[in-house]
Amino acid sequence: MSETHPNDAYGRILNAIDHGDYRPSDRLVESELADRLGMSRTPIREALQRLETQGVLSRDGRSLMVASLDHDQLGELYTVRAELEGLAARLAAQHAAPEEIGVLYDMIAQDRKLLGDPQALSRANKRFHRQIHLASHNRFLIRQLESVRRSMALLTTTSFAASGRSGAALDEHHVIVTAIEARDGAAADDAARAHISAAYQTRLMVDAGEIR
Structure with a gap:
C-alpha cells in the first residue's frame, strides 16, 4: 500500500484492492484501516465514502465490503x-x-x-x-x-x-x-x-x- 502518497487514504485503499490485499466480499472496517495505514479515522471515512459512491465498495447493512461483479x-x-x-x-x-x-x-x-x-x-x-x-x-x-x-x-x-x-x-x-x-x-x-x-x-x- 505504498505506491501513493502516505496521506492519500483513497489511493492507498484502492491500491490495496487492486493488488488483491482486499478481495470481493471482504469487509473494510474503518478502525482497522486507520491502524493499518497509521492515519486518523476521518480521512479513512471520507475515502470509504468516495469508494462506495464509485461502486468499488458496496454496503451490507452497516458494513462496507469490496464489491463484486456478476x-x-x-x-x-x-x-x-x-x-x-x-x-x-x-x-x-x-x-x-x-x-x-x-x-x-x-x-x-x-x-x-x-x-x-x-x-x-x-x-x-x-x-x-x-x-x-x-x-x-x-x-x-x-x-x-x-x-x-x-x-x-x-x-x-x-x-x-x-x-x-x-x-x-x-x-x-x-x-x-x-x-x-x-x-x-x-x-x-x-x-x-x-x-x-x-x-x-x-x-x-x-x-x-x-x-x-
Whole structure:
C-alpha cells in the first residue's frame, strides 16, 4: 500500500484492492484501516465514502465490503472498456510522440521477461495500457479509463493466468503499437478492441472452468 502518497487514504485503499490485499466480499472496517495505514479515522471515512459512491465498495447493512461483479456486469464492463481502449489507441496513433511510442515498445520487450509470472504481467499490463491512455493526450478520456480501471480491480483473477494467454496478449500489444507507430488510427482501434475481446473471452472460459 505504498505506491501513493502516505496521506492519500483513497489511493492507498484502492491500491490495496487492486493488488488483491482486499478481495470481493471482504469487509473494510474503518478502525482497522486507520491502524493499518497509521492515519486518523476521518480521512479513512471520507475515502470509504468516495469508494462506495464509485461502486468499488458496496454496503451490507452497516458494513462496507469490496464489491463484486456478476456475469452481466462483467460483460457491461468489457463492452465499455473495448470502446474506450479502442478510442485511446486511435487517438494515440494521431497524437503520440515518437518517444512515447518508443516507451511502449520497451514495455513490451521488458514484459516478455515476465512470462510465467501472471501477477507481474497483470501489473505490467496495467502500466502498458495506462501509457497508451496518456499517449492519447485526451484528459477526459483518461479520466473515464481510470474509472474503468477501478472497476477492473474488482476482478478476482487475471486472464494472464490462463494457459497461453500471456504470450498472445503481448503479441496483441505489439500489433497495437505497430498500428500507432504507423499512424493508422483505424488499425490501432481495431487491434485494441480485438485485444480486449480476447481478454474477455479468456476470462469467461476461465470462469466457466474450460481452461486453466
